[in-house]
Amino acid sequence: MARPLTEPAPGADVDPAATVRIGVLGAASIAWRRMLPALTGTAGVSVAAVASRDRSRAAAFTERFGGEPIEGYAALLERADIDAVYVPLPNSLHHEWAAAALAAGKHVLAEKPLTTCAADTADLVRLAEVNNLVLRENFTFLHHPVHAVVRNLVSAGRIGEPRHFTGSFCFPPLPEADVRYRPELGGGALLDAGVYPIRAAQLLFGNEIEVAGAVLHMDPVTGVDVSGSVLLTTGDVVVTAEFGFRHGYGSRYRLWGSSAQLQLERAFTPPATHQPVLRIDEQDHAEEIVTPAADQFARSAAAFAAEVRARRAGGPNSAAASNADTLCTAGLLDAIRASARVVTVSGGH
Structure with missing residues (x-):
């Protein structure tokens, strides 16, 4: 943890x-x-x-x-x-x-x-x-306290042993002139949106994490990846990261354990007044935990x-741990791009 x-x-x-x-x-x-x-x-x-x-x-x-x-x-x-x-x-x-x-x-x-x-x-x-x-x-x-609540629940065994983590951050197409459609400026969905579920997995499970596979959907008009999915492994946990800007909006993650699932909506971009709700589902029982609002930017x-x-x-x-996280993320992004299967989308964006 x-x-x-x-x-x-x-x-x-x-x-x-x-x-x-x-x-x-x-x-x-x-x-x-x-x-x-x-x-x-x-x-x-x-x-x-x-x-x-x-x-x-x-x-x-x-x-x-x-x-x-x-x-x-x-x-x-x-x-x-x-x-x-x-x-x-x-x-x-x-x-x-x-x-x-x-x-x-x-x-x-x-x-x-x-x-x-x-x-x-x-x-x-x-x-x-x-x-x-x-x-x-x-x-x-990373500065929103809801994620500390999640870590504490997982550490306490609330979902049993973690087996699978799925994180998703997707949103609709951007304006045509948006810099995220410009490859020479470092655009693309992986760097803009995919980093969120990847970093969330690091936050929850640490940096001993490896890339097992990836798919990037490439826009033939702009030359940037506009969506994708990544498979990672860390210990006994399988991690899936989904991202893109050609979808309906979604910002969430789900932890699936040996005895229950935990899901958090608006995981990466909650408004400052939003009270995040953690939903825990067991076979015959569901529970919702309302957590305090917080301004993560502040x-x-x-x-x-x-x-x-x-x-x-x-x-x-005190930067050693934070630097290690940052270096791990960067290494994972390099590995994803080096190993990904690239699929060209039809019609652009």
Whole structure:
């Protein structure tokens, strides 16, 4: 069973002198909709600057969230008033700009996936370790407390011995111009959606996990994978991950044990006000456990800021376990792409 997650509440009191000043590299939708509201709502965090290739786009962000608009990413990294950077750029740009940020002495919170290949991920982990800086891959769902409840139930034997885990994250087709349809920017369903059930399996069962098979459905128009399925093994547990953006919406996982099944809907993207419901089904009995609502974006922001403050204060480097998780995910993604059967879909998307 994977280790528990502990983190501060987003509203915890913080000494103003310990404020973490964030610079944002890229005017991305996820930053506007989710992470910048979370960062600016977190005690002890301020947005110092937002950089974009187009200064007017950066200005739209700073008008709402504060800070100074900057044209160009390199100019932001030169600033001495920035402690850490948030990187919501397209996947193919993560390695270049996260590496530049680490070289400039900035802590880094990067959207998932951290990079597009295991070699680049290992390079960033090395740079962070050498420079004693925090490097985090922003899987916000990991910070939702419902998954700790699941781990505790499984550890307590509530479903018997785990036999099978199925995780699914699928949603309808995206707008034609979406960067996830651009292979040169690291697009595709595996990197965008498939990483969620894979990382959930790591969270529940640890990193001793191997790829047994995979199918990727390739769009002939865009050249990216638009859906797929992966088979993994870890100990006695078989793991199936389903993903894509050519489906009706679904975000769930199910654990099937020797005596019962446990299912969680909206597993990866629950709204902040949503109270997750765990359903446990036995042969002649069903039970629903309602768990508390939580803002996983705010909790992720607070956890990152707390680790930056701890590292800045000379605290121990606690990144080994998190880095191991990130490296494992990257290695699995490489193995999936290397071994997958690729099937071209008809009609595009």
